[in-house]
Amino acid sequence: MDSKMYKLGMIGLxxxxxxxxxxxxxxxxxxxxYDKDAAKLEMLSxxxxxxxxxxxxxxxxxxxxxxxPRVIMLLVPAGKIVDxxxxxxxxxxxAGDIIIDGGNSHFTDTNERVKRxxxxxxxxxxxxxxxxxxxxxxxxxxxxxGDIKAYSYVRPIIxxxxxxxxxxxxVTYIGPGASGHFVKxxxxxxxxxxxxxxxxxxxxxxxxxxxxxxxIQQLFSAWNESRLQSYLLEITANIxxxxxxxxxxxxDQIKDExxxxxxxxxxxxxxxxxxxxxxxxDQAVAMRDLSKYKSLRVEAAAIxxxxxxxxxxxxxxxxxxxxxxxxxxxxxxxxxxxxxxxKASADYNYSLRLGEIAKIWRGGCIIRAAFLENIYSxxxxxxxxxxxxxxxxxxxIIKSTEVAAREVAVKCMAAGIAIPAYTSAVNYxxxxxxxxxxxxxxxxQRDYFGAHTYELTGKEGIFHTTxxxxxxxx
Ligand code: 6PG
Numbered sequence: 246m247d248s249k250m251y252k253l254g255m256i257g258l259x260x261x262x263x264x265x266x267x268x269x270x271x272x273x274x275x276x277x278x279y280d281k282d283a284a285k286l287e288m289l290s291x292x293x294x295x296x297x298x299x300x301x302x303x304x305x306x307x308x309x310x311x312x313x314p315r316v317i318m319l320l321v322p323a324g325k326i327v328d329x330x331x332x333x334x335x336x337x338x339x340a341g342d343i344i345i346d347g348g349n350s351h352f353t354d355t356n357e358r359v360k361r362x363x364x365x366x367x368x369x370x371x372x373x374x375x376x377x378x379x380x381x382x383x384x385x386x387x388x389x390x391g392d393i394k395a396y397s398y399v400r401p402i403i404x405x406x407x408x409x410x411x412x413x414x415x416v417t418y419i420g421p422g423a424s425g426h427f428v429k430x431x432x433x434x435x436x437x438x439x440x441x442x443x444x445x446x447x448x449x450x451x452x453x454x455x456x457x458x459x460x461i462q463q464l465f466s467a468w469n470e471s472r473l474q475s476y477l478l479e480i481t482a483n484i485x486x487x488x489x490x491x492x493x494x495x496x497d498q499i500k501d502e503x504x505x506x507x508x509x510x511x512x513x514x515x516x517x518x519x520x521x522x523x524x525x526x527d528q529a530v531a532m533r534d535l536s537k538y539k540s541l542r543v544e545a546a547a548i549x550x551x552x553x554x555x556x557x558x559x560x561x562x563x564x565x566x567x568x569x570x571x572x573x574x575x576x577x578x579x580x581x582x583x584x585x586x587x588k589a590s591a592d593y594n595y596s597l598r599l600g601e602i603a604k605i606w607r608g609g610c611i612i613r614a615a616f617l618e619n620i621y622s623x624x625x626x627x628x629x630x631x632x633x634x635x636x637x638x639x640x641x642i643i644k645s646t647e648v649a650a651r652e653v654a655v656k657c658m659a660a661g662i663a664i665p666a667y668t669s670a671v672n673y674x675x676x677x678x679x680x681x682x683x684x685x686x687x688x689x690q691r692d693y694f695g696a697h698t699y700e701l702t703g704k705e706g707i708f709h710t711t712x713x714x715x716x717x718x719x
Pocket of ligand 1: 349374375376377433436504505506507508509610611
């Protein structure tokens, strides 16, 4: 047997790493895994029985078992560990070898690593992988960015393990540098906002309409058979069906404090840096943070007791409106994420193909949804479309759901139910579709107190006024 026989080596044999390796092995690629943890190696050998996959406990044996040029994928926690692993393997590698970081690394770290490893004649590329444990095993959506020649080399493996939609793999070369990790970060920002939207819908159904878990489960399942179909809605319906042996619902016992690993926060931070508004994603990040202030919330709730939050309305009519409002908000969330991608593409020279990104998000990833088909088609029709809401077909949907989105927002706000994703979507839509905004007043205020100057419509130049003169002369 050739000692250098494995086409790809995985470092980090947690569930994601193992599942990806098993997926590759199932597609006929001989692959190797390395982890310091003996228990993980044991699991790989059990799960990979009769498959072309082998685990190694020694790094040099692992490296020497790989075909040349070597392809090494890292699935280790983002941050310092990635650098530590790179430092450990790099002396054992040869010029032309390829390292793929499949974790959720911050794209600025990926930029640094690309540059650092280029000097060692190694190809480094960041590849966002979405789909969780199941996706890794059965077909994820992948977002590789970096050296295109290196990608072409590993492309057959990557495409074969990807989720497929209409026979096409949910992976495409994203662009240069850290664009793969950037796009994955925005994917996660959208993920946060969609999750928040669903959580708010739960609150409206529970508090406003007094639906029990069973009714919520039935509604989410029904929605999932419609234009609202999405992976997140599907798993949410399943969560509402999950009962403990004593008949109680596990969901009802889970603490209402949401955690996060940071990708949503990064999306918000970068969007602010790029001066590109994504308010619904921002709200989703803020709400996860706010949820953690449980004791403060309890204290405030005792002071600001709410009147009856139940709606006095025709339930069926309201549920129809809620469906419209959900669709409207969901579209605005995707629109914000896509807008951020187009701004980053211009500012970082990523040359992103937004249609192709929507295409590979149609399957395998966490934000997959029937609506991705509409996004794909919008950019297919017009590759230089500057905003999703400008697409004719999307605008038809928005116009037909807009009134209900407003009604739902008003009703919930009047009843004291917090729905920041729903309301921010309406506000975002209203602002982004306003030919005139009151921002002229902000310019005047800035100039008044700080001589920051302003520009005039219809007249070139920068102007300043001593504003309080007008008041003093009265
Ligand atoms: C995916 C997910 C995944 C992410 C988690 C956790 O696309 O498969 O986005 O990459 O790590 O879902 O994110 P938070 O812990 O920040 O919620």
